[in-house]
Amino acid sequence: MTTSVLKRPSAAEARPRRRGPGVRGRDGIAGWLFTAPVLIILGLFLVLPILMAAWVSVSSWNGLGSPFQDTVKFVGGDNYAALLAKPGLAQTDFGTSLRNNGWYVLLVVPIQTAVSLFLAILVNQRVLAARSAFRTAFYFPSVTSSVAITVIFLFLFSASGTVNAIVQWLGGSGVGWFADTRGVVQQALGAFGVHAPSGSGFLGLTWFDWISGPSPAMLVFVVMAIFTTSGTFMLIYLAALQQIARDIEEATIMDGANAWQRFRYVTLPMLRPTTFTVMTLGLIGTWQIFDQIYVGSKGGPAKTTLTPAFLSYSQSFINNAWGRGAAIAFILFAIIVVFTLVQRVLLAERGSARKAPRRRPGGRRAHG
Amino acid sequence: MADDPRPAARRRRPLRGGTIGTYALLTALALVYVFPFVVSLANSFKTDEDAANHPVSLVPQTFTTAAYQQLFQTDLPLWLGNTVVVTVLVTGGRVLFDSMAGYALSRLAFRGRNAVYAGLVAVMAVPGVVLLIPKFLVIKEFGMYDTYAGMIIPMLADAAGVFIMRNFFESVSPSIEEAAKIDGAGVFRRFWSVVLPMSRSAIITLFILSFQASWNELPQMIISTQSPSLFTLTKGTAQLASGALSAGSQFPVKLAAATLMTIPVAVLFFVFQRRIMNTTAGATKE
Known part of the structure; x- marks a missing residue:
């Protein structure tokens, strides 16, 4: 988790800050000196790059020389149009990457949220001994390198790999995880005799292409994402669960509520803010899948694991279409923001409609 | 866990069937989560044929360290060296720079502090993957492409680390520093001799996060280098996985590389387990 922030009772918040007029001058210089290294590094390698990329995304730069030399021309919105408006390979590739990543987000975010909540509730049982051992097991994939995990999954899901061996041992037939290019929805429809109709579509893909589902290779990445992130989100849920006053739960036991009702009507509503956090972080993370694709499939087979992040990279570094690559990065940024x-609006609306009970600060101490 | 206010309640409850069911379920799930790593370790000691023919077996038919030997005789020592250089410098830089900035944001009242704070929040909101191409452009423009400087300098500070340190300083009383101030110690002196030694716990947290982030970093290495002499463990292993060698076989070598690169992070994880998990658990305030 790169966005982690230590949780501490911030007692200093309330304390009046010392602001002697004599101190201020020296503090002023020191303050800027102390923040200078971070500001310079982030300014040069975060803010400046965004500005440069904004220029490149509206330029004709092909990777040779500097993007600021005279031969590089301003092309306006051409790079964006090639992706969004003009039929052609660039648009089809971009549409395909959105389709692939869209299915990935659709599957990973809800499943990993549910799995991490489930794990947190299991591990949170008070009667349980050895729960730190379980926590460790679930969390360990989250700290491991994405490269290592991808390599391991490539083996597990290879044609003669562990998963296929287990499937065959159970009586099934092996799946060509990284060979089959048909989406799973398409495969299911195919079993009922429905085949790809041609017709109109969006971003260079027919509507059937859009709904044809993730390829088996993309499903492997879905499983991998759930495997590597559910531990992190489990910890976030665990922290929230431990803050929910147990007395409230015990009161509902006395009211005769069973375990499921207690979970459904007390615990779950109280976890709403956490669920929002987990889903938002999940959404932001899943739209950015890059490492796994770079290591595992390079977008194949037949572009079924192409994602916008990887397409942005390959358009730039491999095809030298830097303007287009930069444009993809900006569109991806916009997608994540939107x-x-x-999600914020949707969850906020549902929250106010149902009036979830909210934990009052210090509530546990007061009751306990 | 440790903060259970009433440990007695734990003993009051008898062990019921439900509890045994929970244990069984948890154990099964934990095995699923651990299984890939065990499979990886076991298969890294197999021959190519053995790994291809018996991918489930956790016991090699003929135990061999050939995969590891092959790795150590080729590029792995180079990759390891580069990764160590990057990790040491980036971790050191982040611990120093992030704690300095965090301290300034919490304790030093300077003009523009709110603007700096807002700027860092904004920077943290930018998705990392979006910056791949932009970062390459700047690194190239500065003449740092394909150098250690290009690999390392852009990672020397991160906004999240600054917030960790800032929040830490907000949570501790400034009284000791103020005593030092009355004694006439200047702000730099106070920071070095009083503040940093006092902040051990937060610095360890920052150290762990920075170590893990830089050791596991791949995209930054992809966009800042191309020569094989600058490959890190992540980039080298990625190349191994998708390069010419990857024609379906050679899995023991790749799994051995994956296993080796996991070890240092795993050690760090087990040593600082509790702290890591508490840090992440507190990652988000509602």
Whole structure:
């Protein structure tokens, strides 16, 4: 988790800050000196790059020389149009990457949220001994390198790999995880005799292409994402569960509520803010899948694991279409922002409609 | 866990069937989570044929360290060296720079502090993957492409680390520093001799996060280098996985590389287990 922030009771918040007029001058210089290294590094390698990329995304730069030399021309919105409006390979590739990543987000975010909540509730049982051992097991994949995990999954899901061996041992037939290019919805429809109709569509893909589902290879990445992130989110849920006053739960036991009702009507509503956090972080993370694709499939087979992040990289570094690559990065940025905002609005509305009971600060101490 | 206010309640409850069911379920799930690592370790000691023919077996038919020997005779020592250089410098830089900035944001009243704070929040909101191409452009423009400087300098500070340190300083009383101030110690002196030694717990947290982030970093290495002499463990292993060698076989070598690169993070994880998990658990305030 890169966005982690230590949780501490911030007692200093309330304390009046010393602001002697004599101190201020020296503090002023020291303050800027102390923040200078961080500001310079982030300014040069975060803010400046965004500005440069904004220029490149509206330029004709092909990777040779500097993007600021005279031969590089301003092309306006051409790079964006090639992706969004103009039929062609660039648009089809971009549409395909959105389709692939969209299915990935759709599957990973709800499942990993549910799995991490489930794990947290199991591990949170008070009667349980050895729960730190379980926590460790579930969390360990989260601290491991994405490269190592991808390599391991490539083996597990290879044609003669562990998963296929287990499937065959159970009587099934092996799946060509990284060979089959048909989406799973398409495969299911195919079993009922429905085949790809041609017709109109969106971003260079027919509507059937959009709904044809993730390929088996993409499903492997879905499983991998759940495996590597559920531990992190489990910990976030665990922290929240431990803050929920147990007395409230015990009061509902006396009211005769069973375990499921207690979970459904007391615990779950109280976890709403945490669920929002977990889903938002999940959404932001899943739209950015890159490492796994770079190591595992390079977008194949037949572009079924192409994602916008990887497409942005390959358009730039491999095809030298830097303007287009930069444009993809900006569109991806916009997608992440829009999805986060939409989710915020949706969850906020549902929250106010049901009036979830909220934990009062210090409530546990007061009751305990 | 440790903060259970009433440990007596634990003993009051008898062991019921439900509890045994929970144990069984948890154990099964834990095995699923551990299984891939065990499979990886076991298969790294197999021959290519053995790994291809018996992918489930956790016991090699003929135990061999050939995969590890092959790795150590080729590029692995180089990759390891590069990764160590990057990790040491990036971790050191982040611990120093992030704690300095965090301290300033919490304790030093300077003009523009709110703007700096807002700027860092904004920077943290930018998704990392979006910056791949932009970062390459700047690194190239500065003439740092394909150098250690290009690999390391862009990672020397991170906004999240600054917030960790800032929140830590907000949570501790400034009284000791103020005593030092009355004694006439300047702000730099106070920071070095009083503040940093006092902040051990937060610095360890920052150290763990920075170590893990830089050891596992892949995209930054992809966009800042191309020569094989600058490959890190992540980039080297990635190349191994998708390069010419990856024609379906050679899995023991790749799994051995995956296992080796996991070890240092695993050690760090088990040593600082409790602290890591508490840090992440507190990652988000509602």
